[in-house]
C-alpha cells in the first residue's frame with residue numbers, strides 16, 4: 001500500500017506529474033482536456049483535500065472561468081469518469097486521484113478534522129472481502145472503502161491540547 005495525502009512529498013512535482021499524466025492520457029484516448037477540466041484537476045490536487053462541487057465552483061468563479069454549476073459538475077464528471085479524480089461518497093466531495101492512469105481499487109482514509117484524504121490502493125478481491133465473495137459465489141466489480149479517523153497531523157494537534 002502506498003498513500004500520499006498524509007505524507008510529506010514533493011508537492012510541486014506531484015501536481016505537475018498528475019497534470020502531465022492526465023494530459024498524456026487524454027491525448028492517447030482522444031479526450032478533450034479543456035482548460036476548465038485541467039483547472040479543476042489542479043484545484044483538486046492543490047491540497048489533497050476533498051472539495052465539494054460548490055467549493056470548486058467558487059474558485060472557478062473567482063478566476064473568471066465560469067459561474068454556472070453545470071461547468072463544475074461537467075468537469076468533475078469528466079475527471080471521475082476517466083479516473084483522474086474520485087468521488088468521496090461519505091463527504092459528497094471530490095479528490096484528485098494520486099495514481100492516474102493505473103487500474104486500481106482506491107481505499108480512502110478521511111481525516112474527520114481537517115478533511116484531508118489519503119488514497120491507498122488495495123486489491124479488494126484479495127483478503128477477507130474477496131474470500132467472503134468467493135464463498136458466496138459473488139463477483140466483485142467495484143468497492144467503496146472509506147475509513148474515517150484522524151490524520152497524523154491532527155493526532156499531534158490533539159495530543160498538544162490535552
Ligand SMILES: [Zn+2]
Nearest residue numbers: 010011014015
Ligand atoms: Zn501532492
Ligand SMILES: [Zn+2]
Nearest residue numbers: 097098099106
Ligand atoms: Zn485513484
Ligand SMILES: [Zn+2]
Nearest residue numbers: 111114151154
Ligand atoms: Zn487531519
